[in-house]
Amino acid sequence: MPARVSLKSLKRRGGLFEGIKSNIQALAVGVKYFIDPQRSTLLYPKEYIEHRPGYRGFIVFIKDKCISCAACARICPSAAMKMVRVTEVDPKHPDKPRQKQYPVINYQRCIFCGYCVDICPTEALYHTPFQDVVYESLADMFLTLEAFQLEPGRPSVSEGSPVVYEVDEERGLIKRRR
Amino acid sequence: MEGQKLQGMVVRRVEKELYEVFIGPQHPGSGHMRIIVRLDGDVIVEADPDIGYVHRTMEKLSEVREWLKPIPLLERMTIIDACNITVPYVNALEKLMDKSPPPRASYLRVLLCEINRVASHLYGFGIFGVFLGHSTMYMWAFGDREVFVELAEILTGARLTHSYPIPGGVRRDMPQDFPEMARRAVRYMRGRLEEYRRIFVDNPVIVKRLEGVGVISRNKAAELGIVGPNVRASGIRYDVRLAEPYEVYDELDFEIPVFEEGDALARTWVRVEEIKQSLSIIEQAVDWLERHKGEPIIPKEDYDKLPKLHREVYEKTGRVKLLPAHATMKIPAGKAIARGEMGRGEIIYYVESDGGTTPYRVRVVTPSARNAIVFKYIVPGHRLMDLPAIYGSIDYFPPEADR
Ligand code: SF4
Numbered sequence: 001m002p003a004r005v006s007l008k009s010l011k012r013r014g015g016l017f018e019g020i021k022s023n024i025q026a027l028a029v030g031v032k033y034f035i036d037p038q039r040s041t042l043l044y045p046k047e048y049i050e051h052r053p054g055y056r057g058f059i060v061f062i063k064d065k066c067i068s069c070a071a072c073a074r075i076c077p078s079a080a081m082k083m084v085r086v087t088e089v090d091p092k093h094p095d096k097p098r099q100k101q102y103p104v105i106n107y108q109r110c111i112f113c114g115y116c117v118d119i120c121p122t123e124a125l126y127h128t129p130f131q132d133v134v135y136e137s138l139a140d141m142f143l144t145l146e147a148f149q150l151e152p153g154r155p156s157v158s159e160g161s162p163v164v165y166e167v168d169e170e171r172g173l174i175k176r177r178r
Numbered sequence: 179m180e181g182q183k184l185q186g187m188v189v190r191r192v193e194k195e196l197y198e199v200f201i202g203p204q205h206p207g208s209g210h211m212r213i214i215v216r217l218d219g220d221v222i223v224e225a226d227p228d229i230g231y232v233h234r235t236m237e238k239l240s241e242v243r244e245w246l247k248p249i250p251l252l253e254r255m256t257i258i259d260a261c262n263i264t265v266p267y268v269n270a271l272e273k274l275m276d277k278s279p280p281p282r283a284s285y286l287r288v289l290l291c292e293i294n295r296v297a298s299h300l301y302g303f304g305i306f307g308v309f310l311g312h313s314t315m316y317m318w319a320f321g322d323r324e325v326f327v328e329l330a331e332i333l334t335g336a337r338l339t340h341s342y343p344i345p346g347g348v349r350r351d352m353p354q355d356f357p358e359m360a361r362r363a364v365r366y367m368r369g370r371l372e373e374y375r376r377i378f379v380d381n382p383v384i385v386k387r388l389e390g391v392g393v394i395s396r397n398k399a400a401e402l403g404i405v406g407p408n409v410r411a412s413g414i415r416y417d418v419r420l421a422e423p424y425e426v427y428d429e430l431d432f433e434i435p436v437f438e439e440g441d442a443l444a445r446t447w448v449r450v451e452e453i454k455q456s457l458s459i460i461e462q463a464v465d466w467l468e469r470h471k472g473e474p475i476i477p478k479e480d481y482d483k484l485p486k487l488h489r490e491v492y493e494k495t496g497r498v499k500l501l502p503a504h505a506t507m508k509i510p511a512g513k514a515i516a517r518g519e520m521g522r523g524e525i526i527y528y529v530e531s532d533g534g535t536t537p538y539r540v541r542v543v544t545p546s547a548r549n550a551i552v553f554k555y556i557v558p559g560h561r562l563m564d565l566p567a568i569y570g571s572i573d574y575f576p577p578e579a580d581r
C-alpha cells in the first residue's frame with residue numbers, strides 16, 4: 001500500500017478562555033515533571049555504560065589467527081589500519097627467522113566503522129564493547145603490534161560501577177545498575 | 179557605535195538608520211554559518227545567508243575512495259540522519275550493479291531510516307526550543323532522541339555513524355529482543371508527543387511566536403525549490419516516499435501530512451505529524467521482520483559465495499562479513515541517479531562509474547542546501563526576533579548544506 005497524502009490544517013485558536021486553558025495545560029505538564037523528574041544522566045565516571053556485545057568499540061587483534069592478507073588495511077576508509085613488516089620466529093623452522101606482515105591501528109584516525117572487523121577472513125580482529133579509553137599523548141594512539149593485541153585499559157572499570165540503559169514504556173530511557 | 183561589540187556579534191553602521199548585524203559564523207544555531215542581516219530599527223530589510231563554513235569537499239573525497247568507503251564518509255554530512263543519507267547512495271550503486279536487496283534487508287533499512295527520521299526531528303525540536311528560549315523543549319527533545327539513538331545503536335553497533343547499508347543488503351540483522359524494545363519506544367514516544375503538544379506546540383507563548391511568521395506561500399515554495407517538511411507545510415504534496423517510493427515504502431501503510439498555512443507553526447506541526455507516521459512505520463517494520471524471521475539480509479548469490487566461517491558468524495551473531503573482494507570491488511560503467519527522503523527533505527545522488535574501483539563522480543544535493551534560500555527571500559520584512567523562529571522552523575543544518 002503506497003503512502004497517502006493527508007491534508008491537515010492548524011487549529012484556529014479560540015479566545016481568552018482557550019488561551020488560559022492552554023497556559024494551564026503547559027504549566028501542569030511542567031509541574032508534573034517538577035515533582036517527578038525523568039532523569040537518565042550517566043554519572044560518569046562513578047558509573048559507566050556496559051554496552052551490548054554488538055557494540056563497535058576499540059579493536060583488538062589476535063595475531064595467531066592472522067594470515068597477513070592485508071584486507072583490513074585495504075578496506076579501512078580512513079587509512080587508520082596499516083600493515084607493518086616484522087621479523088619473527090617461524091614455529092616450523094625455529095632456527096630460520098621469517099618476515100611477516102601484521103596490521104597496526106592508529107586511533108587518531110579510526111572512525112570505528114567496523115569494516116576491518118567485518119572483512120577479516122579469519123576473525124582475527126574483534127570489537128571490545130567500549131569506547132571510553134584515554135591515551136596520554138597522540139603518539140600513544142598509534143598502537144604498536146604488541147599493544148594492538150591487548151584489550152585497552154579502561155579506567156572507568158576500576159573507578160565506577162556498570163549500568164545499562166533500557167527502553168521503558170513509561171519513562172523512556174532508564175538507567176539500571178547491574 | 180563604531181565597532182561596538184554585543185555578545186556574539188559585531189555591529190557596525192553601514193548607512194543612515196541601517197545596521198548590519200553579523201549572526202555567526204561561530205555556530206549561531208545548528209552549525210557554522212553566517213547570516214548577514216541589515217536592520218532598520220529591528221525590522222530586517224535584507225538577509226544574506228553566508229554559507230560554506232563547513233564545506234568538506236565530500237563529492238571530491240568520494241571520488242578517491244573505493245566504492246564502499248564513501249558510505250562512512252557521506253554519513254558525516256548529517257550525522258544525525260545517517261541511514262537516510264546513505265541509502266540513496268547505496269541505491270545508486272545497486273542500480274549500477276543491477277543488484278537488489280532482499281526484502282528483509284529493505285525492511286531493516288527502512289526501520290533504521292525511520293528511527294533516524296524521528297531522531298532528526300527531535301534534534302530539530304531541541305534546537306528550535308532553545309532558539310525560542312524554551313529550554314524545557316531543548317532538554318526533553320534531546321533526552322527523548324536518546325531513546326532512538328539507543329535503538330539505532332542496538333541495531334547497528336554505533337550511536338550515530340551506523341554505516342549500515344551496503345550494496346545488496348545491510349550489515350547486521352536485528353537482535354532477538356529488538357522488536358519489543360522498538361515497540362516500547364514507540365509507545366513511549368506517542369505519550370510524549372501529547373506532552374510536547376501541551377508544553378510546546380500548543381503553548382500560547384510559542385504559538386504567538388510562530389503563528390503567521392515566515393509564511394511561505396505555495397507558489398513561493400515551488401519557486402524557491404525548497405523541500406521536505408517545509409514544502410509540505412505550504413500545501414505542496416511532495417515527498418520522495420510518495421513520488422518515487424524506494425526500498426519498501428510502497429508496501430507500508432502511512433500518511434504524508436500536508437498543511438496549507440505555510441507559517442512557522444505549520445512547519446512545526448508537519449514534523450510532529452511526521453514523527454507519528456514514522457512511529458507507525460517502525461511498528462509495521464518490526465512486525466514484518468518478526469513474521470519473516472530467518473530470511474536472508476544479503477542476496478542469495480552473495481550468500482553462496484561466503485566461506486564457512488563467514489556463514490557461522492552470520493548464523494550466530496547476525497553480522498554479515500564482507501569479502502576481501504569488497505575492498506577492490508569494481509562497478510560496471512554507467513550513470514545512476516537515486517533519491518530519498520531525509521528528515522529535512524529530498525536528497526539526490528548522481529553517481530557515475532567508469533568501471534573502476536572508485537566512483538568517477540558523485541554529486542550530492544542535500545535538502546538543507548535547497549532550504550538555505552529561505553533566509554534570503556522569506557526573512558526580510560520580519561523583526562529580528564523572528565529570525566530564530568524562522569531558522570528553527572526550517573530546521574536548517576549547515577554541515578548538511580555545505581557538504
Ligand atoms: S574500524 Fe574502520 S576506521 Fe577503524 S581501523 Fe577498522 S576499518 Fe579503519
Ligand code: SF4
Pocket residue numbers: 065066067068069070071072073102103119120121122123124125
Ligand atoms: S584482514 Fe585479518 S587476516 Fe587479513 S591481515 Fe587483517 S587481521 Fe590479518
